[in-house]
Amino acid sequence: MRPWAAQLERLAGPVFPWPLLPVGGAAASAAASAAALAALAASRLLLLPAGPWEQDEALMACGVLDFDPSRHMPLPPGFPLWIAIGKMVRKLGIADPLLALQVASALLSVVAIWALVGLWEGVAGRRVALAGAALAAFIPGVWFHAGRAFSETPSAALAVIAFALWLRGGRAGFVPGVIAMTCAALVRPPLAPIFVLTVLLAAWWARRDGRLVAAGAAAGAAVLAVVMVPAVLAAGGWGMLLDVSEVHAGEIIATLGTESWALESIGFVRGLGTPAFAALFLALAAVGWWGWRRALAGRWWAGTLAGATLMFLLEFMDNRNYPRYWVLVWLLLATPAVAGAARLGRSRAAGLAAAGVGLAAAVGWGFPAVWYIHRHRLPVVAALAAAAGEGPGVLIYEDQLFSFRNLAAISGRLPVDSLRWTEMERAGPRIAGAPLWLLAEQPGEDLPCPASRVIEFDCRQARVWRLSQERFLHVRLVKNPVLVARGGHPVEFDGTRRFVWCGAHAALLAPRVSGPGTLALAVEVHPSLHDVPAEARVAGVRTWSERVSAGPRVIPIPVPPAANSPNLLWVELDLGAQAESSGDNRALALRIFDVSLQAPPHTVPLLTFLPQRDSLLGACAEAEGTYALEQLGNPPRPAAWTGAHAAFSFPAGAGLVGIELLAPSATPAVVVVRLGSGQARVTVGPEPVTVALPVPPELARAGRVRLELSSTTFVPGGGDTRSLGVAVGRVWYLPAN
Incomplete structure (x- = not known):
């Protein structure tokens, strides 16, 4: 075996421990471990969302087909490595660009959970590390975003791998860790500041070995060049990419400070379901992390600085209300939270029990959302x-x-x-x-x-x-x-x-x-x-x-x-x-x-209105010669008195026009109703009378009719000096078809 291959094999052991579940003999442990990873993958791959469920997912998928950050395909600066991964998955047989990204994210989510065990095993022990990884896998915000086309999950997976290489791989893990963290930054450039900081902290830890630091810098630069040069060429050159990135950054900066500071609105809290669970999770993680300060020694301070910087960036330099931005934070805090529960309970069993309760609660709370986006389209x-x-x-x-x-x-x-x-x-x-x-x-x-x-x-x-x-x-x-x-x-x-x-x-x-x-x-x-x-x-x-x-x-x-x-x-x-x-x-x-x-082919459907302002406007109708709407008749009904003459104009085509009339007075009203060349003469008393006339062809073609009334009148007396004709209730139009 070549030296570099042997070295990678030695590094893979602590980063991706195998078997994961030591349940007996080697074969049984391997089978149980494979089954656990398969079940984890199934919880992602079998519940992939039914299409994009957010704008950036659609833009990422567009970028896989046609990389053009100037047209926001994807958003500047382009997420170059994530787009490259999507293109590679398409070449492996998944033609749909969105599905290619979803599958890649789902698989990298499994890799992230596996690497979490390796990351924390040395300081927390295998059982606590496994419990923390299981909890992390089904935190609602993690699970909900695991099979999405976003860059958060894959970048978090690469970052966890880098942390595991640095923490568990010793001197040999430095350069591979730099490569993994550089890849994380190229998958998700908005988090590049924190990823660069972690590389600098790792380099400071290895500062006494100048050749090793130089090798890490060279490896990171090589990865950067391999990924960025093709992306820059596809984007139209450095000038174009920098210009559109500057414009987009300005748009982002302009929105900073506009997000809600309400506790329940913070993305970290939303992704954990409820403020109470989020507060408990964060408190336990703080206790667990504090308990590791001696075991991690100087690296504890480096981790604290990096974690505080990450929290600051997400709270103040990005949209703090978006849950998906917090995926890396949830992944990293899950095992410290289990360790914190164990510390407070003064036994590992207490931590494992707390992890089990948290896992059940997380699955119960998050599954309806995961299932919904799997079954429904945005x-x-x-x-x-x-x-x-x-x-x-x-x-x-x-x-x-x-x-x-x-x-x-x-x-x-x-x-x-x-x-x-x-x-x-x-x-x-x-x-x-x-x-x-x-x-x-x-x-x-x-x-x-x-x-x-x-x-x-x-x-x-x-x-x-x-x-x-x-x-x-x-x-x-x-x-x-x-x-x-x-x-x-x-x-x-x-x-x-x-x-x-x-x-x-x-x-x-x-x-x-x-x-x-x-x-x-x-x-x-x-x-x-x-x-x-x-x-x-x-x-x-x-x-x-x-x-x-x-x-x-x-x-x-x-x-x-x-x-x-x-x-x-x-x-x-x-x-x-x-x-x-x-x-x-x-x-x-x-x-x-x-x-x-x-106007053909559009016809007015069944239309009905009262001689009252809002009802008339809603029907695009006009009334002339009517008084205000009243409650008239026995039983009372809405109707409006007319004078000697009244008219209604409204939309109509071929069909029937009808009007409801009543005259709750001592003397019946004689009314003539005219619609174009057609007319009807009726005598109206206290009981409602309906008159219906067909719409003449010449009016039907015009698309609007005028219904006219002429009536005998009377003066009610008793201080009411109006000259009243007939009361009009509903006016309606019934289409021919």
């Missing part, structure tokens, strides 16, 4: 699959969802054309295709419209929320949305009603149409605007113009036959003025509440 991924399942179309997605869109597109699983929300304004008039989709996190930017279909996807497992970054867990997929593509502000709510404020010049993007009709907008003009000119253009053609004033109203925009094209419907809405509100310095003209699109 909501945004499920939404993309739903849109892709309907074939070609156009997808507009919010910018923060780009990573999932990129992975689906680069993997050939997204047959729809797609563009970011911020690209929509520029490309709007030229966007072609059907159906139109919007993918957004809650609340989304779409306007309520009957032509739209909203599908919500969410994560319903609270422990997944607890263990994750709480992002992309609730999204909206909207088929055929109506969007304010230009001149609008983020969606707001008036109670439960959605609306979007617009300036004087706005543009709407709506689904493609194949014939004429009407796009109706239920709006409220800014209170400060009076008698302002307004106009609307569809595909560049002016089809509506009026003067508008403050208050609610409906803007019915005719859609001409010329709008029939492959492009989506592009509607420009201009007002002659805009104004600011008290406490709001935005220049605003009107806010849009609801939209109705009645």
Whole structure:
């Protein structure tokens, strides 16, 4: 055997002790050890997540297919060794880039647990080291992230191996430890400062052997060159990589200090399930680590310095609320925690019992989350699959969802054309295709419209929320949305009603149409605007113009036959003025509440409304000649009196229009109901009467109807001087199909 191979074999013994479980003879011990490692691997490989469950996973997978940090595939500076590992696993037969990373992470998680036994065996003994490793394997935060495409688990595995080489390998373990720690830094560059510090501490420990330190430095530099040179070339050169890394670092620094300091929000606590368990775990680990200070001697101080630095970096120089960042900390503290329990219980048995209780609690708490992400896709991924399942179309997605869109597109699983929300304004008039989709996190930017279909996807497992970054867990997929593509502000709510404020010049993007009709907008003009000119253009053609004033109203925009094209419907809405509100310095003209699109192939579904402001706006309807809504009749029901004449305008196509009438007065009312060329004459008394008329073809093609009433009148008396005709309850439209 060659000298270097023999040396590696000698080092492997203390780092990866075998057999792990000395249960009897050599064969029995080997079989038990193999079974334990196989069971550990199964707990990872058989429960791999159903796709990416976080943005960075999707970006890592994109980087495996097309390494380009300038496009955040993956995030700068590129995680070069982790991407290289993913590429290597793909060459071994796992074609899916995400699955390749998941499998690699799962296997390295097993390696990390094995190396933990070697790391702590010398100071804690085999049984305590085994108990600590078993506990570490199923800490919720460790288990939840073991089979993910993140770089945290593989970098932690390499770091644990390096620590074991330095602690157990003696002088011969120094150079291999430097190589392992350099690899850890190349797998996860954000933790490079702590990894570099540990290398410097190890070099200080070996400082009296200059040749050994030099050999370690040369080995680390060689690994760095072998990994980084191809990565830099693929990224477009050092200049490009440094520039994008600097920009990304600036973005990260800008967010520092914005994370919550609440105890239950800290990632370390979240990954351990509850604050109580986290506090107990940390306290026991502190007791156990303190108890090793004599056994570790000078290395205890080096470990304390490195551990304190790692905690500082995670608390103050990174997002302290993300559980996955703490994987290395949990791994390293598990065995000291078991040792702490043994120290407090004054027996090894007490420590082992505490480890058993902790292991059972960890598995019981963490398994539902691990099982959930194994059985379910991340909501945004499920939404993309739903849109892709309907074939070609156009997808507009919010910018923060780009990573999932990129992975689906680069993997050939997204047959729809797609563009970011911020690209929509520029490309709007030229966007072609059907159906139109919007993918957004809650609340989304779409306007309520009957032509739209909203599908919500969410994560319903609270422990997944607890263990994750709480992002992309609730999204909206909207088929055929109506969007304010230009001149609008983020969606707001008036109670439960959605609306979007617009300036004087706005543009709407709506689904493609194949014939004429009407796009109706239920709006409220800014209170400060009076008698302002307004106009609307569809595909560049002016089809509506009026003067508008403050208050609610409906803007019915005719859609001409010329709008029939492959492009989506592009509607420009201009007002002659805009104004600011008290406490709001935005220049605003009107806010849009609801939209109705009645143009083929889009039809208005069953529609019903009352002659009352909110009900009218919700139906994109207008009423003329009515009084306020009252409770009328016996039993009382909501209805509004009319005068001698009243009218209702609302969306409708082919089908029936109906109106509910009553006249709770001494004299019945004679009412004529007109709908285009059709009419009906009825006598109405205290009991409700329903009148239904078919929509004439000429009105059906226009997509909007006007229902008119004429009635005999009376004056109630008793101080009520109104001239009343008939009371109107519900108005409804029933489509032909």
